[in-house]
Amino acid sequence: MGVKLTPMMEQYYHVKKQYPDILLMFRMGDFYEMFFEDAREAARILNITLTVRGKLDGHPIPMAGIPHHAAAVYVDRISQQGKKVVICEQLEDPKQAKGIVKRGVSQIVSPGMPYDLDKTSAMENKFIASGFYQNNVFTLVLLDFTTGDFFGITFKYIEEFCERLMMLKPKEFISYLGQWDKFPILEDYLNSIDVLKTHLSQEYFEEKHTGFYIQKLIPTYQRDGIIAQNPGVLSPLGALSYYVTSTQTIEKISHLRPFRIINNDENMKVTFSTLAGLEIFPR
Numbered sequence: 001m002g003v004k005l006t007p008m009m010e011q012y013y014h015v016k017k018q019y020p021d022i023l024l025m026f027r028m029g030d031f032y033e034m035f036f037e038d039a040r041e042a043a044r045i046l047n048i049t050l051t052v053r054g055k056l057d058g059h060p061i062p063m064a065g066i067p068h069h070a071a072a073v074y075v076d077r078i079s080q081q082g083k084k085v086v087i088c089e090q091l092e093d094p095k096q097a098k099g100i101v102k103r104g105v106s107q108i109v110s111p112g113m114p115y116d117l118d119k120t121s122a123m124e125n126k127f128i129a130s131g132f133y134q135n136n137v138f139t140l141v142l143l144d145f146t147t148g149d150f151f152g153i154t155f156k157y158i159e160e161f162c163e164r165l166m167m168l169k170p171k172e173f174i175s176y177l178g179q180w181d182k183f184p185i186l187e188d189y190l191n192s193i194d195v196l197k198t199h200l201s202q203e204y205f206e207e208k209h210t211g212f213y214i215q216k217l218i219p220t221y222q223r224d225g226i227i228a229q230n231p232g233v234l235s236p237l238g239a240l241s242y243y244v245t246s247t248q249t250i251e252k253i254s255h256l257r258p259f260r261i262i263n264n265d266e267n268m269k270v271t272f273s274t275l276a277g278l279e280i281f282p283r
Contacts, residue, residue: 024088
């Protein structure tokens, strides 16, 4: 670094190292502050003032901030641009703190995971999707944070898989690097719906790991029955379960409905809003 950082900036760097590619909002009193490139990006997207706070190696440190009470509006504006935001909260009352205020990550916000569900319209689906190909079967798992809908669909052909993605227009698609290299048509479809592509390590799709993450979202008795009848769902369900439970608190996912497998009737070309109207997913 070249110069000694203040304790607060050391704390900031410790968190930022864990999320190098995500915009970090760092709670400081009544504001969430952003620094360096995060500050520049936030100022551009939100049209807020870019200021400076101290220097690093002789150069001013860019800073931008938003009021904590208006965070929902600002954070969702950033996520609507296809970006993720990590929220680092104060974990104690600054007046009671002995030394630097303790802080910790409370939430990660993304296009598919809103900041505040109470202020998010349930009229627009915000699906997170995960897919897998095994034994000549394509499996698609989807979770909608706004409604709590959580389901999987299997397909015989990649074209059907892509058509359903086009129909449901997920906000995020989870995969590992190289997973779909044999099916370039999928990349074309994903580009056409402007979805945020999130890459995880391949290990989160491997069967030896998936059970641990799935049990955080689905009771064991239900999980075993679903997987016994639909073994292809294990990998995409496990990866999506890891992604959600590693970025959200239990309270944030308590509204999710029981996971189910939906039959893919290729003659039933309807939109998801129609499915909801038919009460396939009970409210």
